[in-house]
Amino acid sequence: MSDITVRIWRGDENGGEFKEYVVPAQEGEVVLDVVHRVQAGQAPDLAVRWNCKAGKCGSCSAEINGRPRLMCMTRMNSLPEGEPVTITPMKTFPIIRDLVTDVSFNFEKLKEVPALKPKPREKDGTYRMMQQDIERGQEFRKCIECFLCQDVCHVIRDHEENKENYAGPRLFIRYADLEMHPLDTNDRRKLLQEKAGLGMCNITKCCTEVCPEHIHITDNAIIPLKERVVDDRYDPIAWLGRKIFKRSSKTQASA
Amino acid sequence: MTRYGVILVTLTDSNPKPVSTPVSLGGARGGPKVKTLRKGAWWLPQLASGVGLALFVAYASWTAIRNGHYYVGIMPSHYYVGSGRDYLSPFYSPCLTNSCVNTSNHVFNWWKLSPAFLILIFPGGFRATCYYYRKAYYRSFWFSPPACAVTEPHKKYSGETKFPLILNNIHRYFWYFAVVFAGILTYDAVLAFRFSGGIGVGLGTLIFVVNAVLIWLYTLSCHACRHLCGGHTNTFSKAPVRYWFWKKISVINPHHMLFAWLSLVWIGFTDFYVYLVAMGTIHDPKFF
Numbered sequence: 273m274s275d276i277t278v279r280i281w282r283g284d285e286n287g288g289e290f291k292e293y294v295v296p297a298q299e300g301e302v303v304l305d306v307v308h309r310v311q312a313g314q315a316p317d318l319a320v321r322w323n324c325k326a327g328k329c330g331s332c333s334a335e336i337n338g339r340p341r342l343m344c345m346t347r348m349n350s351l352p353e354g355e356p357v358t359i360t361p362m363k364t365f366p367i368i369r370d371l372v373t374d375v376s377f378n379f380e381k382l383k384e385v386p387a388l389k390p391k392p393r394e395k396d397g398t399y400r401m402m403q404q405d406i407e408r409g410q411e412f413r414k415c416i417e418c419f420l421c422q423d424v425c426h427v428i429r430d431h432e433e434n435k436e437n438y439a440g441p442r443l444f445i446r447y448a449d450l451e452m453h454p455l456d457t458n459d460r461r462k463l464l465q466e467k468a469g470l471g472m473c474n475i476t477k478c479c480t481e482v483c484p485e486h487i488h489i490t491d492n493a494i495i496p497l498k499e500r501v502v503d504d505r506y507d508p509i510a511w512l513g514r515k516i517f518k519r520s521s522k523t524q525a526s527a
Numbered sequence: 528m529t530r531y532g533v534i535l536v537t538l539t540d541s542n543p544k545p546v547s548t549p550v551s552l553g554g555a556r557g558g559p560k561v562k563t564l565r566k567g568a569w570w571l572p573q574l575a576s577g578v579g580l581a582l583f584v585a586y587a588s589w590t591a592i593r594n595g596h597y598y599v600g601i602m603p604s605h606y607y608v609g610s611g612r613d614y615l616s617p618f619y620s621p622c623l624t625n626s627c628v629n630t631s632n633h634v635f636n637w638w639k640l641s642p643a644f645l646i647l648i649f650p651g652g653f654r655a656t657c658y659y660y661r662k663a664y665y666r667s668f669w670f671s672p673p674a675c676a677v678t679e680p681h682k683k684y685s686g687e688t689k690f691p692l693i694l695n696n697i698h699r700y701f702w703y704f705a706v707v708f709a710g711i712l713t714y715d716a717v718l719a720f721r722f723s724g725g726i727g728v729g730l731g732t733l734i735f736v737v738n739a740v741l742i743w744l745y746t747l748s749c750h751a752c753r754h755l756c757g758g759h760t761n762t763f764s765k766a767p768v769r770y771w772f773w774k775k776i777s778v779i780n781p782h783h784m785l786f787a788w789l790s791l792v793w794i795g796f797t798d799f800y801v802y803l804v805a806m807g808t809i810h811d812p813k814f815f
Contacts, residue, residue, distance in 0.1 A: 288557060288558075337564060339676055340676060358564050360558035363558050367556055367558075404763040405762050426672040454764075491780065496754060498696075506696040
């Protein structure tokens with residue numbers, strides 16, 4: 273088999289540049305295998321974060337030929353043959369070194385999400401949930417927190433200043449998981465619109481395109497949340513209905 | 528590292544109020560400062576969508592302005608070349624003004640422009656605020672972003688939080704109208720079975736039926752429809768009817784983009800077919 277040329281971004285917060293490495297091609301490899309071979313031979317100081325090599329830990333997120341992807345789930349034979357493979361760190365987050373970025377933004381935003389506040393227990397002291405009540409949330413809990421959706425989201429990728437008031441797609445599926453929970457009594461819609469920046473999302477679906485778990489982030493989380501916000505503040509008929517029937521908006525959502 | 532004031536909330540408050548806690552965000556980013564490192568024709572889908580939408584807008588404008596040849600009448604007083612059919616262009620349905628050739632309605636007799644403009648506000652508004660078309664025109668015309676992981680050209684970005692884009696939140700109201708219009712186009716499809724000699728099926732009949740089916744598929748696969756019919760519910764086990772609707776709509780919702788394009792192209796084709804028959808350019812074949 274022929275050789276592979278990889279161009280890897282080397283640098284830190286003070287700047288960096290592409291460095292080119294040539295390694296022999298091997299059958300069945302993924303990008304992370306090649307990076308490991310570069311690290312094991314030509315660049316032992318190359319910083320790369322990884323863990324499971326099975327697409328389940330979400331550690332090896334990077335941009336391969338400009339597309340946010342997991343290095344461990346990108347097969348070399350899926351990339352254009354004979355061309356150099358470009359590997360850069362996730363653009364949206366501050367660089368630490370080489371391919372490693374500081375993703376603490378996401379964990380800080382996670383702290384802003386109001387936790388589940390369950391309604392009172394039933395008379396026998398238990399909670400009961402039927403399968404159909406919780407199946408929507410099960411899709412959201414497939415998230416491996418690779419933060420590729422956050423990385424590709426142009427709201428913060430191209431506008432650093434928006435980070436202050438924008439949670440991002442990964443957090444929106446967390447909000448959706450809790451908002452749709454059959455036991456939850458918290459109402460996060462005002463928070464979503466005013467502080468989490470749900471209105472900033474213009475549903476261009478890049479988050480869904482890059483999700484390695486194939487979660488339908490836009491269709492099943494963000495758009496339903498937007499519709500719930502519309503229920504709460506942009507729908508005069510829903511508002512009138514709540515006034516006439518003296519229902520809280522959360523009561524309506526709780527069926 | 529830049530230091531921002533960021534909002535935290537209390538965890539168990541039933542109406543969470545923001546409280547301020549400072550956290551560190553920002554910092555120098557890695558990678559080259561280029562627009563994108565993506566290879567291949569990443570611009571092609573956006574270009575195709577943009578051209579498709581622009582062509583349709585141009586066609587719809589022309590057909591609305593032309594204000595004629597939108598009806599093939601079944602009555603002798605409405606006879607055009609190739610008549611004996613009851614085909615009304617979907618761009619002019621329902622006929623609401625005196626100028627409309629197949630009606631004596633006086634409700635909108637003050638309207639002096641083409642009646643199509645009265646009609647197109649509603650399906651036009653439905654499509655303009657549709658979640659799929661928003662994605663399409665934000666990418667194709669606003670370049671916000673031009674494609675995934677391609678830097679957008681704007682210095683500032685506020686999304687759908689300000690006028691006019693905040694108006695996209697009224698999508699569900701256009702959906703209510705869209706259901707009415709889907710019903711009207713279904714009625715038109717039924718009328719397309721009428722011929723001067725009785726009931727029959729012509730090529731135009733089939734075109735009208737397909738048009739109605741595609742409009743219904745597009746309307747019912749809408750995200751707002753999915754929410755209103757059941758998605759707003761948290762406890763599906765206590766709302767079996769809403770759950771049934773939600774499940775059914777969830778089957779077709781992932782194909783909303785497909786139905787959006789098919790229905791868009793077909794409604795234009797339907798209008799053009801009526802135009803050609805009304806002009807006498809082609810003869811509408813009757814199968815039986």
